[in-house]
Amino acid sequence: MIKRCPQHGFFRGELCQCGSAGQLVLDETKTEQLGRLVAGGLRHFPADLGLEMDCHGWVDLAKLGEVVLSRHRWASLDLVVAMIQSDSKQRYEIRGDRVRARYGHSVDVDLDHPENRRPLLYYGASEEEADRILEIGIKPASQRYVHLSGTAEKAWHVATFRTGNPKVIQVDAAAAQKAGVKMMTVNDDIVISETIPYIYLSLLATRDMAWREKA
Structure with missing residues (x-):
């Protein structure tokens, strides 16, 4: 589930890091449904959902919001943002008006993350x-x-x-x-x-x- 803490923003689970119970934003079932749809659009089949992905994996954030709303009447761009910001695994990133998966692609992309420094x-x-x-x-x-x-x-x-x-x-x-x-x-x-x-x-x-x- 996704909740919102007045002090720290969106988080997953029962309690925020500060101990606040927060306010429910999205229940567990809908969080999973939204997560599967976003993963499909940003990792596996963007074209099937009408998303245009550039060579580095970026798609238009507003368009992704339209896609999720077309599939789930309860969904919205704000909920997509909440899902991304509350994800402790950092699966996705938003930069300006674009969004992409940081890893896990099956489609052919040329990611441009920083060079590894670990020996x-x-x-x-x-x-x-x-x-x-x-x-x-x-x-x-x-x-x-x-x-x-x-x-x-x-x-x-x-x-x-x-x-x-x-x-x-x-x-x-x-x-x-x-x-x-x-x-x-x-x-x-x-x-x-x-x-x-x-x-x-x-x-x-x-x-x-x-x-x-x-x-």
């Missing part, structure tokens, strides 16, 4: 995936870019949603970028990348993942 990055995978990745590298599957984590722990937790025995691949990002692999920082947790050759990858040893015992 090491991490990718969570199943045991079978890890074996294959160490042989052929990490390639985008259903998405335009490979999504990497800034910490091994985060990569491991992401992989737990797909497998009961997660493995963590360590990426020598500094060497890969020096060789010409494009990597961009999306937010504090996510870096996106083009295909990463296997020579920059190694399997993180179990002894280096002590935090997983606390999960």
Whole structure:
């Protein structure tokens, strides 16, 4: 659900960071419906919704508002803004009169986020995936870019949603970028990348993942 705090604006969940219960803006069901529609328009099928997307993934914000209203009578541009501003995962960004998804695209876009500065990055995978990745590298599957984590722990937790025995691949990002692999920082947790050759990858040893015992 989305609520509004008089002091801190829109937030998700029961309480704002300040402890305020806030005022309900959108219930859980409608938040999910709006989220799926916006994700479709900004990540997967903009043309099907009548949205014109430029090469960097931007679409007209007002037009997106018209689209959501045409699909849901209760929806509005203000609710789209509320959804974006309350999203702790920072999936989307608004710049002036434009909006875009920051990551997760299946459509062909050329994102222009800042260059990654972390020397090491991490990718969570199943045991079978890890074996294959160490042989052929990490390639985008259903998405335009490979999504990497800034910490091994985060990569491991992401992989737990797909497998009961997660493995963590360590990426020598500094060497890969020096060789010409494009990597961009999306937010504090996510870096996106083009295909990463296997020579920059190694399997993180179990002894280096002590935090997983606390999960």
